[in-house]
Amino acid sequence: MKLILRRASEFTVEELTNAYNQTRVDYIVPMPMNARRLRDYIHNYDVDMERSAVAVSDGHILGISMLGVRPGRCWCTRLGVLPVKRRRGTGKLLMTDHLQKARELGAECMILEVIKDNMPAYSLFAQLGFRDTRVLLILRRPPGPLKESVGPYRVEHLEPAEVVGLLAQRRSTPSWLDEMPSLLNAGGLGALRVELANGGRGWLVYQSTMFQLGRLVMQTEAGDPREVARALAHALHSEYPIKDTNTENLPLDDPHLPGLLDMGYLESFRRIEMRLDL
Numbered sequence: 216m217k218l219i220l221r222r223a224s225e226f227t228v229e230e231l232t233n234a235y236n237q238t239r240v241d242y243i244v245p246m247p248m249n250a251r252r253l254r255d256y257i258h259n260y261d262v263d264m265e266r267s268a269v270a271v272s273d274g275h276i277l278g279i280s281m282l283g284v285r286p287g288r289c290w291c292t293r294l295g296v297l298p299v300k301r302r303r304g305t306g307k308l309l310m311t312d313h314l315q316k317a318r319e320l321g322a323e324c325m326i327l328e329v330i331k332d333n334m335p336a337y338s339l340f341a342q343l344g345f346r347d348t349r350v351l352l353i354l355r356r357p358p359g360p361l362k363e364s365v366g367p368y369r370v371e372h373l374e375p376a377e378v379v380g381l382l383a384q385r386r387s388t389p390s391w392l393d394e395m396p397s398l399l400n401a402g403g404l405g406a407l408r409v410e411l412a413n414g415g416r417g418w419l420v421y422q423s424t425m426f427q428l429g430r431l432v433m434q435t436e437a438g439d440p441r442e443v444a445r446a447l448a449h450a451l452h453s454e455y456p457i458k459d460t461n462t463e464n465l466p467l468d469d470p471h472l473p474g475l476l477d478m479g480y481l482e483s484f485r486r487i488e489m490r491l492d493l
Contacts, residue, residue: 218305220312223267223281228253234269234276238295243330244484259400260292260391261285266316270296270305280309282316283391289317290391291327294336306339314343317493324492326391328464331485345489350467351390353483354475356460361452363445363477366412370450373406373418381406381418385434390464390488398422398430407454409446417443419451428455431462433471444474452478464488 223231232250239245248256257264263284270278277297283290291313296305317325328351329336373381382395391397398404403422410416415438422430428451435443452460464486465472 218270218272218277218308220268220308221271222265223269223279224264226269226276228257230276231269231279234279235293235295237276238279238297241298242295243333255401256293257281259397260290261396261400262292266313266320268309268312270309278305278309280306280313282313284320284322285394285396287321287323289313289320289322289325291325292391294327306336307343310339310343314491314493322493324490326488326490328390328486328488331487337487340489343491345491348488348490351464351486351488352467352472353461353463353486354465354480355462355483356448356452356475356478356480358457358459359479360456361449362479363449365445365449366442368409368411368446368450370446371408371410372454373408375404375406378404378406378420381420381434382432385432387432387434387466387469389432392464393430393432398432401430404430407447407450409443409450411438411442411446413442414438415443415446417447419447421451423455423458426458428458428460429462431460431465435470440470441474441477444471445477447471448475448478448480 228250232248232253236247260283262281267281269276280294281292283292294306294309329340401422403424404420405423406420408418417435420432421428433444433447
């Protein structure tokens with residue numbers, strides 16, 4: 216069967232959602248989508264539908280991949296091929312198209328993330344020249360009372376208008392998912408600052424939706440990051456005790472990680488961030 220590539224913009228979001236879910240039925244972490252979530256995903260992460268690709272044969276979608284575009288950089292995401300059509304070059308064809316589009320844009324690099332232990336995808340990316348940059352963690356904290364006590368601290372809940380200023384001060388290196396454009400596109404952001412009795416202090420930016428907290432960005436301004444993270448988490452979950460929390464792409468070496476684990480956060484899975492200079 217002849218395999219051709221079409222632009223994602225030629226399909227409805229509903230068609231793309233259905234195709235995406237079919238490509239992930241046996242995935243390590245399926246992450247199913249619905250049409251609303253996919254629309255939000257496209258918006259939040261600056262996915263360029265004219266440059267995103269769909270592999271089609273005999274009128275049937277066999278694979279899909281999306282390309283995020285920001286100044287100087289591109290991001291490959293949601294690459295998936297139907298299980299019965301894998302290992303036939305479809306994924307490589309989609310990725311080659313992305314690289315061509317990125318070079319046409321004059322991008323300096325392409326970034327992607329692959330779930331750890333997804334060896335077929337990892338091997339494809341390595342074959343194309345991508346190299347590991349770091350390990351990223353997806354963390355979850357189920358709702359429930361705080362079991363760990365922390366030392367005395369003072370908390371200040373900040374106005375939404377202060378979020379941009381805080382993110383502009385960020386010292387950590389964000390992934391595409393938690394860069395400032397992604398966070399601002401997603402909206403629903405709040406912020407708080409804590410000051411510990413021992414002089415430690417720091418701030419937290421987070422997203423609060425109806426049922427869930429997420430998109431956590433922490434920064435320690437003084438003191439021990441573990442202690443500051445514990446106080447920030449305590450303040451957050453004291454404010455929202457019944458909300459589930461899911462935050463993505465925290466670097467494995469982030470100094471706040473031990474404090475989050477102390478406060479009941481659990482590792483869901485890991486991603487490997489990869490980069491190709493163009």
